[in-house]
Amino acid sequence: MEVSSAQVAQMVRKILAQMQGEGAAEGGVPVGISNRHIHLSVADLEKLFGKGYELTPMKDLSQPGQYACKECLTLVGPSLRPIENVRVLGPVRSKSQVEISLTDSYALKVKPPVRESGNVAGSAPIRIIGPKGVVELEEGCIIANRHIHMSPSDAAVYGVADGDLVTVDVNGAKRTRWYDVQIRVSEAFRLEMHVDTDDANAAGIRNGSKVKIVKE
Numbered sequence: 001m002e003v004s005s006a007q008v009a010q011m012v013r014k015i016l017a018q019m020q021g022e023g024a025a026e027g028g029v030p031v032g033i034s035n036r037h038i039h040l041s042v043a044d045l046e047k048l049f050g051k052g053y054e055l056t057p058m059k060d061l062s063q064p065g066q067y068a069c070k071e072c073l074t075l076v077g078p079s080l081r082p083i084e085n086v087r088v089l090g091p092v093r094s095k096s097q098v099e100i101s102l103t104d105s106y107a108l109k110v111k112p113p114v115r116e117s118g119n120v121a122g123s124a125p126i127r128i129i130g131p132k133g134v135v136e137l138e139e140g141c142i143i144a145n146r147h148i149h150m151s152p153s154d155a156a157v158y159g160v161a162d163g164d165l166v167t168v169d170v171n172g173a174k175r176t177r178w179y180d181v182q183i184r185v186s187e188a189f190r191l192e193m194h195v196d197t198d199d200a201n202a203a204g205i206r207n208g209s210k211v212k213i214v215k216e
Helices: 005-027 042-049 102-108 152-158 197-203
Strands: 029-034 037-041 057-060 067-076 083-093 097-099 124-129 134-144 147-150 165-170 176-185 192-196 210-213
Touching (some): 029 197, 037 042, 042 124, 067 102, 102 197, 147 152, 152 176, 176 197, 192 197
Parallel strands (some): 029 192, 037 083, 147 176
Antiparallel strands (some): 029 210, 037 097, 057 067, 067 083, 067 124, 124 134, 165 210
């Protein structure tokens, strides 16, 4: 059977992607530590910074298309003790969302649920203060669940699918094991596990530390 050049190119891409995935599996999954941050809708961005305002990209994040912005805001909860200089991440979203740690929730006296990013229905209310205005979110404050971003080729190597929950071994200063870590698969994702500062500090790990998915 004659094979076209397009088919050969497709096969080469598939093999290279698999090799990259196998290398990632052997070396473990790199960790990215998420500090408290804010995602804004266009409407809330304009309430906080003024009509027609656009975010100012400062630094690209590990996931393609995501970036930290120069803009920072203040969070206020029922305690009335503000947490200042909370970084805004871009690009803008359809709904505003605030991601904090459990430690932050004690300071703010809010009760955010542990959720997948983007799932804000029924989550905790929070007040966001900006230079030009205030946004009162009736829902939108969460503690992000532990999750691993990966490409389809990585998912094939690890034998997982989008939405699966896996167990992860952490060989940090305080060796531990994390359960119910969500797998998130997309062509746009780069292999990386995301945890918040509470998890990272408890395990004694830092950005770039490697963890391993456990085969049970």
